[in-house]
Every structure is written in structure tokens, then in C-alpha cells.
Amino acid sequence: MCKHILNVQVAIRAPCCRKWFDCAECHTDTTDHPLRKTDEMVFACKKCKKVFRKNMSDFDESDEYCPHCDNHYIIDAKTPQMALGVEGEDARVNNKLIKDDRIANDPTRSIFNSSNLDHRLG
Known part of the structure; x- marks a missing residue:
């Protein structure tokens, strides 16, 4: 399973080590040598x-399909996208996500004062 391209249609045999990979980046990640360039490629649908x-x-447009099953293997690659989202409203408008209302505002409470933690943990 390729972690670089999500919709891989063929595996490629590397001409240098003759091992099968889903993409050139998978070859780079798992081997200690560069991928050798060649004109003749071997694919597995x-x-x-x-x-x-x-x-x-x-190579022409008709070569974008598997000769055995006509699977279109030259397609736009879908790559994994990192997504980070925050559920809730904008913190600039409503800061209840940031402020914890369960703890009362104690002026002696500080991250540098460990005596406040001792009575809660004991």
C-alpha cells in the first residue's frame, strides 16, 4: 500500500534492483540506492x-491503459493531505474553548506553585 499516492493503479518494477514498488518515492524510502532511469518500464496492473x-x-495517449483489461492507469494522483481542524466557534469570538470554567480563578494558583497540586493529588 503506497502512502504517497492513494489511487495507485499499477506497480512499477525498478530497473536497478528489480523489485516492485507503487511509486518512485516508495523506492527511495525503502532502498539505499537511487532509482535508475530507463526507457522501458515494467508495470503490473x-x-x-x-x-x-x-x-x-x-509513449502516446493509447498507452495510458492496461493492454489486458483497459484499466486507465495514468490518472491524476490523489495524495494524502494533512488536515487540522478545530471544532467549535472562533476563539476570538467565543473563548470558552480555551478557558476552563470548572476551576475558579485563584490568584495563588500557578504552574510554578506545586503546593496547589499536592492537595488535589493526595
């Missing part, structure tokens, strides 16, 4: 599980 070769020097 993830839909029909059959292997085929393509010459990349004369």
Missing part, C-alpha cells in the same frame, strides 16, 4: 494483476 512492458520513449 492492480486491477487484473497482469504484467506488461511499455517503451517510454514513444
Whole structure:
């Protein structure tokens, strides 16, 4: 399973080590050598599980499909996107998400005063 491209349609055999990878970044992550460039690529279709070769020097639009099952394997890649969201309202408008109303405002309460924690933990 590729962590770089979510909609991988084919696996690629690296010409340098002859191992199968979902993308060039997967090869870089798991091996200690650079990916060797070549004109003839070997692919394995993830839909029909059959292997085929393509010459990349004369690649045209009809070569974007698996020759065995017509799976369109040259598509726009979907990459994982980091998402961070906060549930609730804008803190500038309503700061109840930041302020804890359960603890009363005690002027002697401080993160530097450990005596306040001792009676709560004991």
C-alpha cells in the first residue's frame, strides 16, 4: 500500500534492483540506492494483476491503459493531505474553548506553585 499516492493503479518494477514498488518515492524510502532511469518500464496492473512492458520513449495517449483489461492507469494522483481542524466557534469570538470554567480563578494558583497540586493529588 503506497502512502504517497492513494489511487495507485499499477506497480512499477525498478530497473536497478528489480523489485516492485507503487511509486518512485516508495523506492527511495525503502532502498539505499537511487532509482535508475530507463526507457522501458515494467508495470503490473492492480486491477487484473497482469504484467506488461511499455517503451517510454514513444509513449502516446493509447498507452495510458492496461493492454489486458483497459484499466486507465495514468490518472491524476490523489495524495494524502494533512488536515487540522478545530471544532467549535472562533476563539476570538467565543473563548470558552480555551478557558476552563470548572476551576475558579485563584490568584495563588500557578504552574510554578506545586503546593496547589499536592492537595488535589493526595
